[in-house]
Amino acid sequence: MKKIFTSIAILLFTLGALGQNNMGTPYSKFGVGLSPDNYGAYTGMGGVSAAMRDNYNINFLNPASYTALDSNRFYFQMGVTGEYVDVSTYKDHSNYKVAQNASLNMAFRVYKKTFVSLGLMQKSDRGFDLVYSYPISGEPTMYYVQQLEGLGGLNEAYLGIAYQLGKLSLGVNAAYIFGKVEDRLTLVMQPATSGYYLKSQTLTHISSGLFTFGFQLPLELTKKSELTLGGSFNFGTSLHGNRTFTANKISNTSGAIMNVNNENWDNGEVFYPFRMIVGASYQYNQKWLFAGDYTYQKMSAYEEFGTNQEFQDYHKAAIGGALQPKENGRYWWQRNKYTMGAYFTRSQLRFNYTDINTYGITVGTQMPLRLARQELMLGVAVDLGMRGTHRNNQILEKYAKLRINIAFKELWFMKAKIY
Amino acid sequence: MRIIFLVGLLLALYSCNNDLNTIGDTLVPAEGSVSVESFDIETSTVQLQSFPTSLNILYNALESSQLTLGSIHDQTTGELTATPYFQIIGNGNSGIPNFEDNYVYDSLTIKFPFDYSSSRIIAGDTTALQTYQIYRLEDYPRFDYDDPCIYNNETFPYDPQKPLATLNVRLEREFFTQRDEWYFKLDDNLGKELFNLIRAQDSILNPSNALDFIRYFNGLVIVPDEKNTALLPIDGSSLQLRCHYHLNTNNYIYPFNAIASYSSGGYYAFTNFKHEPSEWLKNISWTDSLPFSEYGQAVIQGLNGYMLKMQLPFQSSVDPYRTILKVEIVLEPKVDNFEDIPEPTRIQVFRLDKHSRITGNLTDLSGNPVYGYLETNPYYQEDRKFKIDITDYYNSMVSSGTGGIDPELNLLIGLPGTPIQVGTDEINTFVGANNLSFQRLIIDEVPVLRIYYANY
Numbered sequence: 001m002k003k004i005f006t007s008i009a010i011l012l013f014t015l016g017a018l019g020q021n022n023m024g025t026p027y028s029k030f031g032v033g034l035s036p037d038n039y040g041a042y043t044g045m046g047g048v049s050a051a052m053r054d055n056y057n058i059n060f061l062n063p064a065s066y067t068a069l070d071s072n073r074f075y076f077q078m079g080v081t082g083e084y085v086d087v088s089t090y091k092d093h094s095n096y097k098v099a100q101n102a103s104l105n106m107a108f109r110v111y112k113k114t115f116v117s118l119g120l121m122q123k124s125d126r127g128f129d130l131v132y133s134y135p136i137s138g139e140p141t142m143y144y145v146q147q148l149e150g151l152g153g154l155n156e157a158y159l160g161i162a163y164q165l166g167k168l169s170l171g172v173n174a175a176y177i178f179g180k181v182e183d184r185l186t187l188v189m190q191p192a193t194s195g196y197y198l199k200s201q202t203l204t205h206i207s208s209g210l211f212t213f214g215f216q217l218p219l220e221l222t223k224k225s226e227l228t229l230g231g232s233f234n235f236g237t238s239l240h241g242n243r244t245f246t247a248n249k250i251s252n253t254s255g256a257i258m259n260v261n262n263e264n265w266d267n268g269e270v271f272y273p274f275r276m277i278v279g280a281s282y283q284y285n286q287k288w289l290f291a292g293d294y295t296y297q298k299m300s301a302y303e304e305f306g307t308n309q310e311f312q313d314y315h316k317a318a319i320g321g322a323l324q325p326k327e328n329g330r331y332w333w334q335r336n337k338y339t340m341g342a343y344f345t346r347s348q349l350r351f352n353y354t355d356i357n358t359y360g361i362t363v364g365t366q367m368p369l370r371l372a373r374q375e376l377m378l379g380v381a382v383d384l385g386m387r388g389t390h391r392n393n394q395i396l397e398k399y400a401k402l403r404i405n406i407a408f409k410e411l412w413f414m415k416a417k418i419y
Numbered sequence: 420m421r422i423i424f425l426v427g428l429l430l431a432l433y434s435c436n437n438d439l440n441t442i443g444d445t446l447v448p449a450e451g452s453v454s455v456e457s458f459d460i461e462t463s464t465v466q467l468q469s470f471p472t473s474l475n476i477l478y479n480a481l482e483s484s485q486l487t488l489g490s491i492h493d494q495t496t497g498e499l500t501a502t503p504y505f506q507i508i509g510n511g512n513s514g515i516p517n518f519e520d521n522y523v524y525d526s527l528t529i530k531f532p533f534d535y536s537s538s539r540i541i542a543g544d545t546t547a548l549q550t551y552q553i554y555r556l557e558d559y560p561r562f563d564y565d566d567p568c569i570y571n572n573e574t575f576p577y578d579p580q581k582p583l584a585t586l587n588v589r590l591e592r593e594f595f596t597q598r599d600e601w602y603f604k605l606d607d608n609l610g611k612e613l614f615n616l617i618r619a620q621d622s623i624l625n626p627s628n629a630l631d632f633i634r635y636f637n638g639l640v641i642v643p644d645e646k647n648t649a650l651l652p653i654d655g656s657s658l659q660l661r662c663h664y665h666l667n668t669n670n671y672i673y674p675f676n677a678i679a680s681y682s683s684g685g686y687y688a689f690t691n692f693k694h695e696p697s698e699w700l701k702n703i704s705w706t707d708s709l710p711f712s713e714y715g716q717a718v719i720q721g722l723n724g725y726m727l728k729m730q731l732p733f734q735s736s737v738d739p740y741r742t743i744l745k746v747e748i749v750l751e752p753k754v755d756n757f758e759d760i761p762e763p764t765r766i767q768v769f770r771l772d773k774h775s776r777i778t779g780n781l782t783d784l785s786g787n788p789v790y791g792y793l794e795t796n797p798y799y800q801e802d803r804k805f806k807i808d809i810t811d812y813y814n815s816m817v818s819s820g821t822g823g824i825d826p827e828l829n830l831l832i833g834l835p836g837t838p839i840q841v842g843t844d845e846i847n848t849f850v851g852a853n854n855l856s857f858q859r860l861i862i863d864e865v866p867v868l869r870i871y872y873a874n875y
Contacts, residue, residue: 026443195745
């Protein structure tokens with residue numbers, strides 16, 4: 001019973017983190033928000049995932065990896081990222097702190113070489129609050145204040161299954177994508193002593209299924225070295241969306257509300273384009289691990305309610321390495337995995353002839369803790385990077401992220417067998 | 420212990436301050452904007468030629484018992500002469516004086532009714548000598564139950580050859596402080612006539628027989644000289660005719676109080692306003708308006724009844740993502756206004772029906788009257804504008820779509836006041852600052868309608 005309560009509490013916290021406004025970047029305004037460039041169990045290795053498989057972490061980014069898990073264990077994993085971001089333009093400077101990219105996953109074997117994973121995580125985030133002040137066109141002695149707020153994002157609840165066919169592992173995550181994208185606009189004339197101000201809200205609810213397929217193929221090169229090839233992808237998928245637009249005028253003096261627009265677009269579509277991750281990992285002597293990924297998404301095909309958003313294709317390259325001095329060493333520092341990595345993305349965003357790129361380096365550790373009746377892998381990773389640029393009036397964001405990933409094996413939800 | 424650790428860790432991350440105020444106006448273009456469009460308003464000057472001035476109406480509507488006295492030359496609007504009419508009644512009989520004792524009549528006076536210590540003149544020059552004469556009326560106003568008030572354009576006969584008294588004063592504090600009291604000394608023949616009534620203890624002196632006294636006496640009028648240069652407010656309820664007499668060395672006063680000081684007696688006190696308009700304002704009436712375009716100016720003025728009549732333009736908009744945030748009328752007062760005539764700091768908007776009848780105050784959605792206030796640019800004092808927010812009215816007129824505003828509907832702008840219905844007359848009349856104040860607003864720029872749109 002105690003464990004059930006604990007699980008519910010953790011689930012609630014995770015859902016709470018999912019429900020927050022989890023960004024503060026104006027770059028999240030576009031599309032369904034910004035998808036995380038680097039998260040998951042291998043954040044400390046630049047976020048590689050395609051060819052990553054081990055029996056400690058649930059690599060939910062590639063469903064084929066579930067077959068690497070222990071066959072008789074129940075896995076429970078949760079993670080969340082705390083982020084501090086310094087935002088600047090050539091003339092302004094600001095910062096924000098958020099918690100984001102929470103994930104909650106479970107996995108276990110269901111039949112011989114068949115494994116199942118299920119979980120809940122964030123797929124994209126939106127969050128910004130911009131305030132503008134401009135003179136009124138036609139009356140330069142007066143001005144108005146415009147506030148643009150954006151929030152929401154997409155979440156993903158998935159059920160994944162993986163099957164090992166010889167050395168080849170195949171998997172699929174059947175995900176239910178849900179969430180909302182909300183834009184709020186407030187226009188206030190100054191001084192606001194009479195007349196009205198305007199508040200509008202564009203709210204898009206998105207819900208649909210999305211299938212992500214994955215494969216992994218470990219190849220033993222020598223007795224001490226192994227190469228794994230992997231990849232995951234989803235086809236371009238139309239996500240079902242309902243959009244409402246409401247605009248109200250609100251009296252500056254009495255607070256009376258007057259509805260101006262109330263429009264609905266039911267059964268629209270948001271086209272989520274083809275995305276793939278391919279990569280390889282090389283493990284040597286149970287000690288060294290090197291991995292590299294390439295991610296591509298055809299964001300130029302991204303559409304919202306029939307309108308192409310004129311993005312460019314998304315590319316990401318990530319590399320990472322890990323050193324585990326001695327898996328079964330006597331001392332804890334010998335059993336630790338020490339990781340580091342780097343990644344580069346050319347995002348779908350391009351403004352004023354300027355690509356919005358992201359560069360990051362990561363460092364972290366994964367600490368296996370063997371307890372009396374269970375095992376725990378505590379992953380801590382630091383991700384330092386920057387997104388954007390000051391060139392051509394763009395925004396530069398320098399960020400420091402701390403990713404905590406905790407993976408439990410067994411005994412939390414299983415009674416010990418008595419022989 | 421492990422659970423506490425895990426929950427604590429999640430809480431630490433969860434409790435991050437998600438303050439998302441950020442920057443990015445260089446990146447994210449403004450999605451909305453506010454723009455303004457300006458339209459000239461078809462404006463004309465009209466004159467409210469008839470409005471109540473009797474105190475029964477003014478007191479009920481404005482809690483004022485002001486009568487107006489004086490004459491003034493306004494270089495813009497012309498001559499105005501304000502002549503107050505009022506009634507007095509006896510103060511009863513106490514047995515003193517009488518015919519048994521040897522009471523002796525001394526004089527009959529009326530205190531000059533301007534209280535310099537608590538009032539200011541309405542308009543005009545205080546340095547010039549002002550002349551006033553008092554006459555006895557030859558008839559008195561009959562009470563009309565269907566129309567129980569007296570208007571600005573009504574007069575009652577008196578014999579201009581028989582002034583009861585003449586007084587010359589200068590409307591300055593230094594002048595008034597030269598004596599304890601300034602008063603009209605009325606004709607002694609009238610004084611002795613009244614004194615004999617008092618000594619005879621005539622029943623018409625009882626306030627309960629006020630109407631009998633009015634029938635006998637008819638009332639008084641204070642007539643300003645045509646050369647006077649100022650308008651004064653006088654308290655119609657404190658006017659008092661005093662009969663001075665003595666017995667031996669004892670001096671006595673018998674007061675005849677204004678009937679306006681008694682409840683419901685205000686009907687018998689009113690002001691006649693006689694206006695000789697300037698050339699450009701001749702032939703204006705309520706129905707014959709003077710377009711702004713004809714002389715390039717328009718005027719609002721109290722006591723003369725000048726107001727502005729406006730036909731608002733309508734700009735249709737079919738853009739569904741554009742709405743009106745604010746609509747205002749902007750009036751620019753004439754800059755070189757150096758006369759001793761005050762300018763209002765507040766004006767008000769009234770509604771007219773298709774027949775140009777005042778239907779009521781223009782109000783916002785909350786039912787508050789719509790006023791215009793004078794705004795002055797602190798950096799450039801001559802940049803002054805009256806701005807009148809008519810957003811709710813304009814919204815209601817155009818919200819039906821592109822139909823526009825009925826061209827037969829107009830707005831009226833004048834000094835603050837209240838349209839009221841008097842007696843059985845179905846047409847509202849007007850009570851407000853227009854009835855009490857000589858405030859004047861000259862407009863020499865075309866009034867403008869500004870519509871602020873939110874584009875989103």
